[in-house]
Structures are given as structure tokens and as C-alpha cells.
Amino acid sequence: MDHDDGSYDSVSYSPAESVIIPPAPLRATSVVVHRPASSALSYASKRTGLVYDARMKYHCEPISGDDDLHPEDPRRIWFIYKELQKAGLTEHEEDSEADRQWKLLRICARLAEPSEVALAHSIDHYKWVQRIAEMTDAQRRNLVKDADSVYFHPTTPFCARLAAGGAIEATRAVMTGAVKNAIAVIRPPGHHAEHGRAAGFCFFNNVGVAAKVTRKDFPDTCRKILILDWDVHHGNGVQQIFESDPNVLYISLHVHKGGFFYPAGDYGDESHVGLGAGEGKNINIPWPRHHMHDGDYIHAFQQIVMPVAYEFNPDLVLISAGFDAADGDTLGACFVSPNGYALMTSMLLTLANGKVVACLEGGYNLNSIAVSALAVTKILMGEKPAPVAVPGPSVDAIQTVQKVIKIHSKYWKCLYPKSSSVDLESLGGERLHDILQVRQNRRYAEQHMMYPLHLPLGGSDSGVDPGSFSDQVTSTPGWRKAxxxxxxxxxxxxxxxxxxxxxxxxxxxxxxxxxxxxxxxxxxxxxKFSVIDVNVPRYLKTMEDDSSTGELSEEDRTNxxxxxxxxxxxxxxxxxxxxxxxxxxxxxxxxxxxxxxxxxxxxxxxxxxxxxxxxxxxxxxxxxxxxxxxxxxxxxxxxxxxxxxxxxxxxxxxxxxxxxxxxxxxxxxxxxxxxxxxxxxxxxxxxxxxxxxxxxxxxxxxxxxxxxxxxxxxxxxxxxxxxxxxxxxxxxxxxxxxxxxxxxxxxxxxxxxx
Ligand SMILES: [Zn+2]
Structure with a gap:
């Protein structure tokens, strides 16, 4: 059935009728989004853009029966659109101009140009995706066997180009000032698609293509882009495309499970920090398990994402907005609430003068993605997050965040504690503890004539290096006196x-x-007392380990x-x-x-x-x-x-x-x-x-x-x-x-x- 908003029920679409459908103009094409930003138009009066094109539902799994639906279900985008409609956020013909100011401004998706796709992918990959349309059903079925978690349909190339084009247009509308920010309800998703490879339900890397096109088309106003990926999976494709790019900061929060969660392996772990000029511009926050909740995500945002983002100071923020970490998604098995997504969105809106574009990635519980996307959209439109208490972070989240900070503190001034790596020492790095001890010793020497006592400690039970206490024990000169x-x-x-x-x-x-x-x-x-002052440091150089990087256990310190x-x-x-x-x-x-x-x-x-x-x-x-x-x-x-x-x-x-x-x-x-x-x-x-x-x-x-x-x-x-x-x-x-x-x-x- 053809709805009055230009969308289609997924059940009305029969794969057998599939043909390559040219991009038909939608009702919303009357909206001019390419106009330059009007300097008279204040940020507050600008609207939030929405990309939604029902034709992206064409791509579906041809052989799927009702009882075995593929999770990347065409209805995903339709459920989100319906939710926005139900909330009264979409435009209607009878709306007055005043009414429309409070609604989403529809932005038309279009097919991404081959030259645009080629900024993020190899031409061979683009051609490979295009050939899917011309294959026989049998050829496509064969192709699935060799592919990494993707299915193929005659409309796949069309939908993949439309999704990438939707991401480009949403971003362009934000960069030109036609809208203040935007949400792109698009599919197939993109963040697993690599430079030369489709993977994980993804063909073209929508966010990656949009970032590349925007950097090229707005070289003066968009020099640096933050891509924040809160999809429950690691965006291996985004990481790969921007690994060496110092102007695109990619931060991904995802379930990693030691490499035993899609996309498996170590590519999504915290040690992958970027390559060459892009070193430090790739931040993986890999959760060790499922069941992560709002408190864990907010903790990571407060400790890593926001401090680093402020320091990076992006001109544009793209959200790889998968909703498969949402409460109710059995594939992600996490508990992020709509309010959790709202909080993260409101924090990101404080960056880049609010130029934020959220692009749908994964998310497989139709109701969860609908309410989550609605929560994000409301924040983009100017609502404040509900004053709901967020639980404290779990121990696993605290430890993961600590681990990531330790690795990235050498790239980001804002991240503490600094790892006492060789690099830091070569920069003249010194522990604050040692600086303070030197200062205190000098003061005691000046005020009380106190000087270090040299202790012959060799061979002690605790294995303490005598040198490690040489500055910690000071005494007044009269310690022998009566x-x-x-x-x-x-x-x-x-x-x-x-x-x-x-x-x-x-x-x-x-x-x-x-x-x-x-x-x-x-x-x-x-x-007139004699005084011996003993500072007991929390780290010591021991006989076994002279790296002095770690903190002493309480037992070692006591000994x-x-x-x-x-x-x-x-x-x-x-x-x-x-x-x-x-x-x-x-x-x-x-x-x-x-x-x-x-x-x-x-x-x-x-x-x-x-x-x-x-x-x-x-x-x-x-x-x-x-x-x-x-x-x-x-x-x-x-x-x-x-x-x-x-x-x-x-x-x-x-x-x-x-x-x-x-x-x-x-x-x-x-x-x-x-x-x-x-x-x-x-x-x-x-x-x-x-x-x-x-x-x-x-x-x-x-x-x-x-x-x-x-x-x-x-x-x-x-x-x-x-x-x-x-x-x-x-x-x-x-x-x-x-x-x-x-x-x-x-x-x-x-x-x-x-
Ligand atoms: Zn995902």
C-alpha cells in the first residue's frame, strides 16, 4: 500500500517484481536544501533535517520466510519514520508555515555518485556492488556463500547508493546551514563496509562516504570531522577508511568480548589507535561483555569522548547511530535506554557549533530502534534530556575506560593519568610525586636542616631497591643526641x-x-626533638621490576x-x-x-x-x-x-x-x-x-x-x-x-x- 507520506508497507513489496527503480521524486523535493546559509537565520530558528526514503526498503533478503526474518529487516526505517510521525514531528500538507518551524525538515536522499563512493571505496568495489543488480538469483545466492554476513537483492546497489546519498545530503544540508542538524534514517547500514569489501549487512560506508565528500566539498569550513560510533558493533570499515587520516577522529564504543563478537578479531581493540599521521585519531572503547548500560556509556563519554572531542575541536560530528546497544535488542544484548541516547546526543551537540548528523547503522529490535531514534531526534530538535538518574558505571566499564585512557593519554593532553612510557620520559616527563619529594626535601633542609638518611637496604625481604628510598627518608642532624x-x-x-x-x-x-x-x-x-621523616611512596622500584611503572600492591608496600x-x-x-x-x-x-x-x-x-x-x-x-x-x-x-x-x-x-x-x-x-x-x-x-x-x-x-x-x-x-x-x-x-x-x-x- 502506498502511504500518503510516500512510504510503503514492506509487505506490499514483492521481491519478484523487483526492478531497478530510478530515484523518483518525493513530495519533499520541493524543499530547497542547497541554499546557502543565511546569516540572518539564527541557530535557534533553524530546523532539524530528516532523510527518509521509503525506497530504501527495497533491499531485502529474497529467500527469507516469515519465520526466519533477517535482522536487517526493511521495516527498520519504516518503524522509525512511523514513530517520528506519531510524535507529530513530520510535516503534513495542511501544516502552516508556523507549524513547520517545529517539525523536521525533509531532506531528499539521492543516489551517491560513483565518484563520491570512490572517495571511500575502491572503484572495483563500487563496480562489484553494481553487478549485483545484473546477476541471476542463482548467482546472487552463490555470492552469499563467500560474503561476510551480507545478503543480495536486485535493488541492493540502488538502495546502497541511496543510503550513501542520503548521508551525503543530510551532511550537506547541515554544512550549508539549511538545517541546524539532521538525522538520516537510512539502510542498508554502512560502518562495516571496508574500502574494498562489503561486510556485516553493509555495502557502502555511508558515514565514511559522507565524511569524505564533505571534506572535499567544504575544504574551508569542514577541516576536521568527529565520527562517533555507538553501534554495538565495531565499525571496522570506518576505522579502516580513516586509519591514517589525522583530520577524521573515529571513536567507537562497542562490545568486543576479547575479539569474540562481530566483527571478530583484534581490529576493534584499544591497541588500534590509527596509523602514521592518523595515530591517536582512532579510539576504540571495547566493552569486554554484553549488558552494558547508560551509566557505562555516559562514563565513557565523560572520561574519554567529550574531553578528547573538545581537544580535537571538530567542524562537524557524524554519529554512526546504530541502535543495537538499545535495551530490547537481543543481538546486542545491552541496556542503553532512549534517555541514554538522548544524553549522548545532547553532549555531542555541544561540539562543532551543533553541526551533528546522526546516520542510522544497525539496530534490530523494531520497537527499540524506533523509540531510541525518536529520543535522539527530539534532542536534535532542541529538547533537553529528561532529568532521569543514570546508574553508576560498572567495574568493567571503569576498567575499560582506564585502559583506553592509559593508551591514549600520550596523544591527548586532556587524558589523565599519563602513562609513564619511555616516550614521556624522553619528553622530560617526571612523576609529580618525585617533584614534590624534591621540593619537600629542599624545604626541610632549609627550615630544619633535615637531610636524606642513606639506608643500606640491599637484600631485604621485600626486594626493595635501596635507591628507591634514598630521597624518602630525611632526618634532622641531631638524631644521635640525647x-x-x-x-x-x-x-x-x-x-x-x-x-x-x-x-x-x-x-x-x-x-x-x-x-x-x-x-x-x-x-x-x-x-628540640630529633625527627626522622619517612615518606612511603605508592610506587617503588623493586629488584624484580625496575620499570617503576606500576603501583605497588598494599602488601608489597607494607613489606x-x-x-x-x-x-x-x-x-x-x-x-x-x-x-x-x-x-x-x-x-x-x-x-x-x-x-x-x-x-x-x-x-x-x-x-x-x-x-x-x-x-x-x-x-x-x-x-x-x-x-x-x-x-x-x-x-x-x-x-x-x-x-x-x-x-x-x-x-x-x-x-x-x-x-x-x-x-x-x-x-x-x-x-x-x-x-x-x-x-x-x-x-x-x-x-x-x-x-x-x-x-x-x-x-x-x-x-x-x-x-x-x-x-x-x-x-x-x-x-x-x-x-x-x-x-x-x-x-x-x-x-x-x-x-x-x-x-x-x-x-x-x-x-x-x-
Ligand atoms: Zn551493529
Whole structure:
């Protein structure tokens, strides 16, 4: 049946009647789309273009029965058109001029010229496609056997040229300013068609041909094109055609499954970044599995697509808009919602002054592609995406995005973290960590005369390269003297970043470096303590691997810290006359300090006055030895472990064992806040230089929900009153507090023996 809009029901078309049909003019040909852009016409008043030509339905699988329909079904474009019609977005004859301003402007498809197709394909390939029309049915059936997932019909060459011509005309209308943007509802799809080969239901690479023609016809206004491919399959054809082209950036998000999803192999993996001048201009974001959803796609857009697109700064954006990642498509088996497509479209519209053309690729659930295409069209026309919450990205998406960023960060300034490749080092690249350490060492040297301590670490259990700690351990010159000694083990400086709102880039000017343990050192030096400062980096050069590219596992880092602590003890502390020794472990570095204490001999127990641990939410660790019960008791009596208010150790009614130390629950949750707000207590304790038994033991019990006043009443750490406590007295440390309370307060966790 011939519809009044010029479309046809697919059932009305009989393949047996097939002939090559010349491009008959449609009703919409009266629309002039080749007019030059009027400078008086503002962007907002321009309309969105629509390419739809019912004749593209002619190409169909001739032998298909009703129960075995090929997924690349002619009705695909008709379902989308019907959906747009139902939404009132298509024009009608009775529409007034005012009505039409709110509707899609119909753009006529036409047959792509051989010379246009030949910009993206070999002439041989063009001729091969043309010959399909002249073959007998038997010849075409034979051809299918050797082809890669394509079927042939007498109208195939006609429809393939019409689809490519539709993509060209949609793009041309956008470039001339006849429309602000456009959607081309075209088939057969194109993104699998390679330079000399049809594949994956595709004959001519519609988007590829349109990009080539536009670059040729608009050399001054269209220098760079972004092709964004959200079809669930990798667009191997687009990648191949533009692999060496620095002016066409191809970004594809697709299910890859390690190369076991069409088009199989490694061509769609993240390592294919482009060739020659086009290196870096091909970005594959290969999902390792199906079932990816809006949150995964939005994550990739926010982390890679948009930052890179802004940096590339295209003059035109072409979307290879397959809808086979849509919820409901069993072939793609992903869950992208219409709103997900709307969000991606609205982000892309912020590029290239809004010059965006969406060209249909795959998508095989007729309802899913219809509602998805409608969602995209509405955004193109100026609607805003619905304020619907998007789920967070899956672990697989986060890891995939990280992997891609690592590879592409060397091509794009906006992508972080930069991979510490040889290339970067040859560019004078240096880790921020190392730069900061040099700066801190210089400052400590100038302010406190602190200099690096050289540790003979060779042959240690952790396999730490001695050189890797050479700049991490610094000391005041008086470490041998008979004055209190503070040894502080801390994590590298924290960086607090404020990324660029558009590109997401972290630039040196918007990163702030914090080192909240510094005031402790200043105080100690001022109070005539010796200080040994140990920065525990998150990466180390190890004996096995001197590439220093990877981050240390927590276990390796703990072991390395333990060995460094042992070396400091054996080589420096053991020959120091310091009467009082205080150890501070901060954040992740606390684990290494505990590991050291677990090996500590009697001299450590005799000489260490107190251990302060700023654990935050880090796992609390025991100091215990099977053969030495006294060790845990000693640790309990000589430690203060600051645990975050929301630390999981306070969950449930279980008692906390003494081997975890004397735990204090702070109002603060982060290590940084703990360092800030517990400072006065820690300094007060050190000021007194107290050394001795600080409690009589007993099982620890947590106060589940103490009133604020309990924090004051049970305050444990303070300046003790006279007389000074001495070793072995067993005196209680529940003491009055003459000092000012910290802002965040402190909730005591007392031993039940008190
Ligand atoms: Zn597809």
C-alpha cells in the first residue's frame, strides 16, 4: 500500500517484481536544501533535517520466510519514520508555515555518485556492488556463500547508493546551514563496509562516504570531522577508511568480548589507535561483555569522548547511530535506554557549533530502534534530556575506560593519568610525586636542616631497591643526641584536584598539594626533638621490576615500609641516645609500621614511648606474636590508634581485642581531618615525653553511640597532671584535660579494666 507520506508497507513489496527503480521524486523535493546559509537565520530558528526514503526498503533478503526474518529487516526505517510521525514531528500538507518551524525538515536522499563512493571505496568495489543488480538469483545466492554476513537483492546497489546519498545530503544540508542538524534514517547500514569489501549487512560506508565528500566539498569550513560510533558493533570499515587520516577522529564504543563478537578479531581493540599521521585519531572503547548500560556509556563519554572531542575541536560530528546497544535488542544484548541516547546526543551537540548528523547503522529490535531514534531526534530538535538518574558505571566499564585512557593519554593532553612510557620520559616527563619529594626535601633542609638518611637496604625481604628510598627518608642532624626522637611514617602528599569543567583535565594550576603531617614535624623540631621523616611512596622500584611503572600492591608496600623501618632502627636509632622515642604512622603507611612492630625485639619495646596511628578508615592491624603474649599488651599500653567515626570495626557489638592497640574513635572520618583535629592531643602527649604503662589492660569495648559529653569525659590523651607517670606504675590515663579540645571532639574507647 502506498502511504500518503510516500512510504510503503514492506509487505506490499514483492521481491519478484523487483526492478531497478530510478530515484523518483518525493513530495519533499520541493524543499530547497542547497541554499546557502543565511546569516540572518539564527541557530535557534533553524530546523532539524530528516532523510527518509521509503525506497530504501527495497533491499531485502529474497529467500527469507516469515519465520526466519533477517535482522536487517526493511521495516527498520519504516518503524522509525512511523514513530517520528506519531510524535507529530513530520510535516503534513495542511501544516502552516508556523507549524513547520517545529517539525523536521525533509531532506531528499539521492543516489551517491560513483565518484563520491570512490572517495571511500575502491572503484572495483563500487563496480562489484553494481553487478549485483545484473546477476541471476542463482548467482546472487552463490555470492552469499563467500560474503561476510551480507545478503543480495536486485535493488541492493540502488538502495546502497541511496543510503550513501542520503548521508551525503543530510551532511550537506547541515554544512550549508539549511538545517541546524539532521538525522538520516537510512539502510542498508554502512560502518562495516571496508574500502574494498562489503561486510556485516553493509555495502557502502555511508558515514565514511559522507565524511569524505564533505571534506572535499567544504575544504574551508569542514577541516576536521568527529565520527562517533555507538553501534554495538565495531565499525571496522570506518576505522579502516580513516586509519591514517589525522583530520577524521573515529571513536567507537562497542562490545568486543576479547575479539569474540562481530566483527571478530583484534581490529576493534584499544591497541588500534590509527596509523602514521592518523595515530591517536582512532579510539576504540571495547566493552569486554554484553549488558552494558547508560551509566557505562555516559562514563565513557565523560572520561574519554567529550574531553578528547573538545581537544580535537571538530567542524562537524557524524554519529554512526546504530541502535543495537538499545535495551530490547537481543543481538546486542545491552541496556542503553532512549534517555541514554538522548544524553549522548545532547553532549555531542555541544561540539562543532551543533553541526551533528546522526546516520542510522544497525539496530534490530523494531520497537527499540524506533523509540531510541525518536529520543535522539527530539534532542536534535532542541529538547533537553529528561532529568532521569543514570546508574553508576560498572567495574568493567571503569576498567575499560582506564585502559583506553592509559593508551591514549600520550596523544591527548586532556587524558589523565599519563602513562609513564619511555616516550614521556624522553619528553622530560617526571612523576609529580618525585617533584614534590624534591621540593619537600629542599624545604626541610632549609627550615630544619633535615637531610636524606642513606639506608643500606640491599637484600631485604621485600626486594626493595635501596635507591628507591634514598630521597624518602630525611632526618634532622641531631638524631644521635640525647633528646626525644619522633619518627613519622606517612603517605605521599595528597593532591586535591579541581578538574577543568569541560575537558576534565587536571592542570598544574588547579591541583593543590597537602601534607598535613608537616605541622607535627615543625612542632617537634621547635621543641628540640630529633625527627626522622619517612615518606612511603605508592610506587617503588623493586629488584624484580625496575620499570617503576606500576603501583605497588598494599602488601608489597607494607613489606617495603617494614624493611625501611627496620633499617632505620638498626642503623640509626640503635646508636642514638634518644631517651624517648615516638612513632607516628599515617594512613596507608601505618600498615608498614605495624608490620615492623610485629617483628620488634625487646629493645624496641623498651625504648618506644608511644605509637600514634592515624588509621582513618584503613583496616586496623594487630600487633601480636604467637609466642609472646606480652607484645600485644605492650602495644595496647603504648599506642593510640585513631579510627574513623564510621570505621567498620565499630559495627556490631563485638569487643575489640587489645592487640589492635588502644583505639580512639574520632569524629573525623578521613586521615587528613584526624591529623588536623587530633594534633593538640598528640603534641601534648609528646610534650610531656611520657614513657610508661598507660593502662592496666582489659578488653576494649566500643561505645556504640556516645553522647558528645562522653567524648570529653573519656578524653584519653591530654597533658597529664603532676606527678608525671612513670614506667610500670599502671596508672590510669583517664585524666583531666587542661588543654583546648579539638574542633571535632573525640569519643573515647576505654579499656574495661578502668
Ligand atoms: Zn551493529
Amino acid at each position: 633528646q626525644p626522637l619522633l619518627i613519622i611514617f606517612h603517605d605521599p602528599p595528597d593532591t586535591i584536584g579541581d578538574p577543568h569543567p569541560l575537558t576534565g583535565a587536571f592542570d598544574p594550576h588547579n591541583i593543590v598539594v597537602t601534607q598535613p603531617s608537616e605541622p607535627y614535624i615543625e612542632w617537634a623540631v621547635h621543641n 617495603a615500609t617494614r624493611d625501611v623501618a627496620s633499617a632505620i632502627w638498626e642503623n640509626f636509632v640503635s646508636v642514638s641516645e634518644a631517651p624517648d622515642i615516638f612513632l607516628i604512622g599515617v594512613g596507608g603507611a601505618y600498615a608498614g609500621l605495624i608490620s615492623f612492630l610485629n617483628l620488634a625485639g625487646e629493645t624496641v619495646q623498651q625504648r618506644v614511648s608511644h605509637i600514634f596511628a592515624f588509621a582513618g578508615k584503613h583496616a586496623l592491624l594487630p600487633v601480636a606474636r604467637p609466642t609472646d603474649d606480652a607484645l600485644s599488651l605492650w602495644y595496647f599500653n603504648h599506642s593510640t590508634v585513631f579510627a574513623a567515626r564510621e570505621h567498620c570495626i565499630f559495627d556490631g557489638p563485638r569487643k575489640i581485642r587489645k592487640k589492635y592497640g588502644r583505639i580512639l574513635r574520632t569524629d573525623a572520618n578521613s586521615v587528613i581531618e584526624q591529623l588536623l583535629y587530633q594534633k593538640e592531643q598528640v603534641l601534648a602527649r609528646m610534650r610531656e615525653g611520657v614513657k610508661g604503662e598507660e593502662g592496666t589492660g582489659g578488653e576494649m569495648k566500643t561505645d556504640e553511640n556516645p553522647p558528645p559529653s562522653a567524648g570529653i569525659r573519656k578524653l584519653e590523651i591530654s597533658t597529664p597532671p603532676e606527678p608525671r607517670l612513670t614506667a610500670g606504675t599502671g596508672s590510669s590515663t583517664r585524666l583531666g584535660s587542661p588543654i583546648k579540645l579539638p574542633r571535632m571532639g573525640m569519643f573515647g574507647v576505654t579499656g574495661s579494666g578502668h
